[in-house]
Amino acid sequence: MATIIIDGEQKEVADGSAIMDACEDLGVPLGCRAGQCGMCIITIREGMENLEPMNDAEKDLGLDDDQRLACQAIIRSGTVVAAY
Numbered sequence: 001m002a003t004i005i006i007d008g009e010q011k012e013v014a015d016g017s018a019i020m021d022a023c024e025d026l027g028v029p030l031g032c033r034a035g036q037c038g039m040c041i042i043t044i045r046e047g048m049e050n051l052e053p054m055n056d057a058e059k060d061l062g063l064d065d066d067q068r069l070a071c072q073a074i075i076r077s078g079t080v081v082a083a084y
């Protein structure tokens, strides 16, 4: 299992799974859920190495190095600490 922590609240998710549902449960607002609107941008405070690399949708939005899209990011394992 992997762990996503946002603003001190945490959810467990399966290794290799999308973090979208956990992020939504932890209060991250979602819009298009398709990597296009940018509403779900989160800032990764710890554990960026535990996420799969950015996909094309994330790259196309020009995110900063510490940002990811909650609707697109996949967690490998371990813990990711984020804020939104």
Ligand code: FES
Binding pocket: 029, 030, 031, 032, 033, 034, 035, 036, 037, 038, 039, 040, 041, 069, 070, 071, 072
């Ligand atoms: S919800 Fe639109 S980019 Fe993630």
